[in-house]
Amino acid sequence: MTKLAILGGEPVRRKPFSPWPQFTERDRARLLEVLESRNWGGYPFPNRYASEFAQKFADYHGAKYGCTLVNGTVAIVVALQAAGVKFGDEVIVPAYTWDGTATAVLFAGAIPVFADIDPDTYCMSVESARQAITPRTKALLPVHLAMRFADMDPLLDLAREKDLLVIEDCAHVHGGAYKGRGAGSMGDAGTFSMQSSKLMTAGEGGIVLTSRLDMFETIQSYVNCGRASMTDQFKRRVIGSNYRLTEFQAAVLLGQLETLPELAAARVAMGAKLSAALAALPNVRPLPPQTALTREPIYNYIFQYRPGNSKVSRDMFAAALDAEGIPCDGRFYEPVYRSDLFQVKREDFPQLDRDLRKASCPVSERAAYEESIWLPQFELLGGEGDIADVIGAVEKVAVNLAQLEDADPKLAALKSMSRAERPRIEKKNY
């Protein structure tokens, strides 16, 4: 019998995967050019590379306008503010997402209301969103998660029926498209993060896309200390801040956009091989294909752990896969209302009239604590050899699950820790 590496056996793989982030010689040249130009900041606004990048990124996603800014959290705050979300309004968010989706709603003065997710896409369930609507609901904030899109057509229908705004959180899906429509181009606005782990990155950074000129102008004012936008047709005056992106970051993002299609194609090809292989294994299940995806993004490749009658936990499975040399995560996200990063207090957010931690979204809880295994996208970038190792390791653990039945629970300790605790131990570079 092959002994699992977590129990002292030989691991499937000892090599690291492809490095992330990636860059080219053109990036080096552009960065040097910015350095020597002495035009480093975000002002004059929008600056040269920031404008060029924003327009190209908007074009690629089929939106009219793009406004770069400091990060994906601020992108959501500003999009909500520019859409007209006000103090005490309710905004429906999926429970299964990065905490920042919900905290951005709080920072905008509104109240996040948690909807559950669809079990096959892990994105906001349309039915759960419908049930969460009250007379105070102002917006839907679906997240396109990991490798799937929220089902936008019925969500947009729901928004029209109830007169709600739609802001898409696209932090995971740069370049992705649903039924031929680009991420961030379907609602009133779409927000992206360019933080280090993302499919395009400048270390930090973000962008808001919109096709509404009124929103574009207002977003620009929020990002540029309240100053009028260059067009200023709507003359909306707001208290803004300095959320501008630097020219160094914008230059890097231009290069990231150039390489995005090639890297996405490599991930999609390896993702398809992985899904085909996992479908034939016991105790695991690939997410069902989403036919609506016309350009597939894979930020993390998610598959499901299905233990059947075994009492081996998902966290133990993930720890065993890690030990085989395949970095992976189980609690990549917790339902935000249960996350220990979401220490929300009424005295800090005067708009709150309820305890946000009292939500219950069973599908999100199952995904977070029992079912999902997240593989970072760079494991899909190295070609056939890398994906053969991933498949081999998943197969080894899945087929030999019985070896873990009596394993010491301490072996899974790292995988059971919360997001707040883990950075003290983990040495990730993002």
Ligand SMILES: Cc1ncc(COP(=O)(O)O)c(C=O)c1O
């Ligand atoms: C789904 C989601 N929304 C929002 C954000 C916030 O982006 P940032 O970290 O750039 O503020 C992130 C990323 O961290 C994310 O994953």
